[in-house]
Amino acid sequence: MDDISTGSLFILLGILVLLSAYFSSSETSMMSINRYRLKHLGNEGNKGALRVQTLLERPDRLIGLILIGNNLVNIAASAVATVLGMRLYGDMGIAIATVVLTLVILIFSEVTPKTVAALYPEKVSFPASFFLLPMLKVLYPLVFLVNGITNFILKLLRISTDDSDSGSLSREELRTVVHEAGAMIPKKHQDMLVGILDLEKVTAEDIMVPRNEIVAIDINHEWKDIQKQLINSQHTRVLLYRDSIDDAVGFVHVRDALRLLSKDDFTKSSLLRAVREIYFTPESTPLHTLMYKFQAVKERIGLVVDEYGDIQGLVTLEDILEEIIGDFTTSMVPDHSKEADTQQDGSVLVDGSANVRELNKEMDWHFPTEGPKTLNGIILEYLEDIPEANISLRLAGYPLEIIEMKDNVVKTVRIMPQFYLAQDSHKAD
Known part of the structure; x- marks a missing residue:
C-alpha cells in the first residue's frame, strides 16, 4: 500500500x-x-x-x-x-x-x-x-x-441442525397475531377469528341448553294439549318424548306439522310418523368436531349425553355459530343477559342457573369455566355445602351475596363487580 x-x-x-x-x-x-x-x-x-x-x-x-x-x-x-x-x-x-x-x-x-x-x-x-x-x-x-x-x-457438540422451527404458529400465537392487528382488523372480526380458534377448547357441554330447560312435548299427553304446545312453540324443531325426556322419540319440524294439517291428516299417529331421528353427541365433543359431524350427517340439532348415555342437554348449529359471531338478535341495540339485572348501585342480580361462560362473555367477568357450568354450581363447589340465604362470600375475586335459596338451589345472587379483585392480588377469598 x-x-x-x-x-x-x-x-x-x-x-x-x-x-x-x-x-x-x-x-x-x-x-x-x-x-x-x-x-x-x-x-x-x-x-x-x-x-x-x-x-x-x-x-x-x-x-x-x-x-x-x-x-x-x-x-x-x-x-x-x-x-x-x-x-x-x-x-x-x-x-x-x-x-x-x-x-x-x-x-x-x-x-x-x-x-x-x-x-x-x-x-x-x-x-x-x-x-x-x-x-x-x-x-x-x-x-x-x-x-x-x-x-x-x-x-x-451433538447439536442437530434439523430441529429448526418450521415457522408455523400455534393457536395461542395466532390469537396474539389477531389481537395485535389493531385497526387493520375490526374488533368484531377479531372476536370472530378468536371464536373460531377457541372452538377446539369449547365442548358441547359448555354451550348446550340444560336438560331442565329443553322445550319438549310429551306425546302421551292429550292431543289438544299437544296441538296447543306445537302452535305456541317458538322453535322450528320440537323434541317429542314419552313420559320422561330420557325416553325421547325424536324431533318434529313445525313445517311437517303444518303440512299434515294442510292435508287434514294432523293426528298423533301421523305426527309420530313425521318424527326425525335423533342425533346424539357426547358432552365432551369439541365444537369444531361437532360442527363437522353436523355437516356430515346433515343435522342442525342434537341431544347431548353423558358417559352413561343419559340426556344432559340439547345443542344446535346456531349455538355453535353464536360462539363465533356472538348472539343473534333482532334488535340493533345490544341486549345483555336476561339472567343478569344491573342495579343502580352498580351491583348485578344474577339468576343462579346462569351459564358461567355466557356471563363472562356478556358482562366481561372472570369466573372459572372449568368445572361447574352454572353460577349455582360453582358456588356449591366452592362452599362444599348447601348455603343459606343472606350469606356473603368472595368467589374468583368477586364479592357475592346469596339473596334467595329454593329447593337446595341458589336462585338469586347479588354480584358486586365494582369491588372485583384480581386473583393474583390476594392469596385467599
Missing part, C-alpha cells in the same frame, strides 16, 4: 465502512422481516420479495455469505486504517487507528444501519437481495466450505 496515496486510502476506508454497513443491515433486515407478509408479497409477484424468499430458503447459507463478506470488509478496513495511522502518527498511529476505527464501525457500520434495518426490514432487504443473490452464486464454494465445517462442529 506504500504506492497508494493517503487520500485514496481514506476513500478506500470509507467504501469499506459503507460495505460493512451494507452487510450488517442486510443481516438484520433479512432476519427481521415478517415471513408471512413476505410470502404474501411473493405470491403477488414482488421481485424483491421473491429474491428474499430464495435467500431465506437456506438461512445458514445466507448468514454464512453475509458474515464472510462482513469479516473480509472489516479486516480490510482494519489494515487500511493501520497504514493510515502509521503514516500520520507513526507507531502511536496503530493505537489511534484501532480506537477510531472501532468507534466508526460501531456507529456507522453496526448500530445505525442495524437499527434502520430493524425498523424498515422490507425497504432494506429487498434492494440488498439484488446484490446478495448473485454474490451467493459466486462465493458458493467458500460458503459451502464454511457451512460444512460449522455443521461438523455442531454435530460434535
Whole structure:
C-alpha cells in the first residue's frame, strides 16, 4: 500500500465502512422481516420479495455469505486504517487507528444501519437481495466450505441442525397475531377469528341448553294439549318424548306439522310418523368436531349425553355459530343477559342457573369455566355445602351475596363487580 496515496486510502476506508454497513443491515433486515407478509408479497409477484424468499430458503447459507463478506470488509478496513495511522502518527498511529476505527464501525457500520434495518426490514432487504443473490452464486464454494465445517462442529457438540422451527404458529400465537392487528382488523372480526380458534377448547357441554330447560312435548299427553304446545312453540324443531325426556322419540319440524294439517291428516299417529331421528353427541365433543359431524350427517340439532348415555342437554348449529359471531338478535341495540339485572348501585342480580361462560362473555367477568357450568354450581363447589340465604362470600375475586335459596338451589345472587379483585392480588377469598 506504500504506492497508494493517503487520500485514496481514506476513500478506500470509507467504501469499506459503507460495505460493512451494507452487510450488517442486510443481516438484520433479512432476519427481521415478517415471513408471512413476505410470502404474501411473493405470491403477488414482488421481485424483491421473491429474491428474499430464495435467500431465506437456506438461512445458514445466507448468514454464512453475509458474515464472510462482513469479516473480509472489516479486516480490510482494519489494515487500511493501520497504514493510515502509521503514516500520520507513526507507531502511536496503530493505537489511534484501532480506537477510531472501532468507534466508526460501531456507529456507522453496526448500530445505525442495524437499527434502520430493524425498523424498515422490507425497504432494506429487498434492494440488498439484488446484490446478495448473485454474490451467493459466486462465493458458493467458500460458503459451502464454511457451512460444512460449522455443521461438523455442531454435530460434535451433538447439536442437530434439523430441529429448526418450521415457522408455523400455534393457536395461542395466532390469537396474539389477531389481537395485535389493531385497526387493520375490526374488533368484531377479531372476536370472530378468536371464536373460531377457541372452538377446539369449547365442548358441547359448555354451550348446550340444560336438560331442565329443553322445550319438549310429551306425546302421551292429550292431543289438544299437544296441538296447543306445537302452535305456541317458538322453535322450528320440537323434541317429542314419552313420559320422561330420557325416553325421547325424536324431533318434529313445525313445517311437517303444518303440512299434515294442510292435508287434514294432523293426528298423533301421523305426527309420530313425521318424527326425525335423533342425533346424539357426547358432552365432551369439541365444537369444531361437532360442527363437522353436523355437516356430515346433515343435522342442525342434537341431544347431548353423558358417559352413561343419559340426556344432559340439547345443542344446535346456531349455538355453535353464536360462539363465533356472538348472539343473534333482532334488535340493533345490544341486549345483555336476561339472567343478569344491573342495579343502580352498580351491583348485578344474577339468576343462579346462569351459564358461567355466557356471563363472562356478556358482562366481561372472570369466573372459572372449568368445572361447574352454572353460577349455582360453582358456588356449591366452592362452599362444599348447601348455603343459606343472606350469606356473603368472595368467589374468583368477586364479592357475592346469596339473596334467595329454593329447593337446595341458589336462585338469586347479588354480584358486586365494582369491588372485583384480581386473583393474583390476594392469596385467599
